Amino acid sequence: MPNPKRKNSKARRDKRRGANSKVFAINLSVCPQCNKPRLPHRVCPHCGYYNGKPIIVVEAKEEKK
Numbered sequence: 066m067p068n069p070k071r072k073n074s075k076a077r078r079d080k081r082r083g084a085n086s087k088v089f090a091i092n093l094s095v096c097p098q099c100n101k102p103r104l105p106h107r108v109c110p111h112c113g114y115y116n117g118k119p120i121i122v123v124e125a126k127e128e129k130k
Contacts, residue, residue, distance in 0.1 A: 093102040099112040108115040113123040 094105045096103045096109040098114040101111045103109045108120045113119055113121040
């Protein structure tokens with residue numbers, strides 16, 4: 066089996082590993098019921114609707130004064 070000629074430094078190793086760990090912004094879509102941002106293909110946490118149908122009952126949150 067082939068062996069490395071020289072030891073790879075930690076920086077060189079981590080550069081190779083870090084190339085695949087990209088950070089992406091979260092994709093948000095607009096809820097057609099309440100027009101607030103939500104994750105796509107999930108129930109809206111603000112109004113509880115998904116695909117035009119009420120799925121969960123969401124109670125109104127108290128606003129801070």
